[in-house]
Each structure stands twice: as structure tokens, then as C-alpha cells.
Amino acid sequence: KQLLHAFEVLERQHKEQHSEFVKLYKDLEKRFEQSSEENQRLQSSVSSLTMQVNNLTQQLQSLEKQYSKSSR
Helix, strand or coil, X not given: CHHHHHHHHHHHHHHHHHHHHHHHHHHHHHHHHHHHHHHHHHXXXXXXXXXXXXXXXXXXXXXXHHHHHHCC
């Protein structure tokens, strides 16, 4: 009888631990997906900013050329 009770306690603990593990795993999976989406948005923003900086650099170089021609 004691052995059966010990087994039942062990089984219940195992089920609780398994349930907690599944819950934590799903939470981790959700966080990973959120991080991936955020990284995607950030990458897009960085790409956009890079293009803007490149355009501004070209404009500045063009202005420098115009200025150097007119100052001669």
C-alpha cells in the first residue's frame, strides 16, 4: 500500500513537472517569435536609415563639388 501511494505521489509530481515544462517551453517559444519579429523590424529600420545616410552623403558630395567649382 505504501509503495502504491509513493508511486502515485511520484506520478503526480511528474505530471506537474511536465505541465510546468510545457508551459515554460511555450512561453520561451512565444518570446523567441516576438524577438524574431522585433529583429526583423529593427533590420528594416536600419536598412532604411542606411539608405537615407547614403543619399545624404551623395547630396553632400554633390554640393561640395558645386561649391568647389564656384569658388574657383
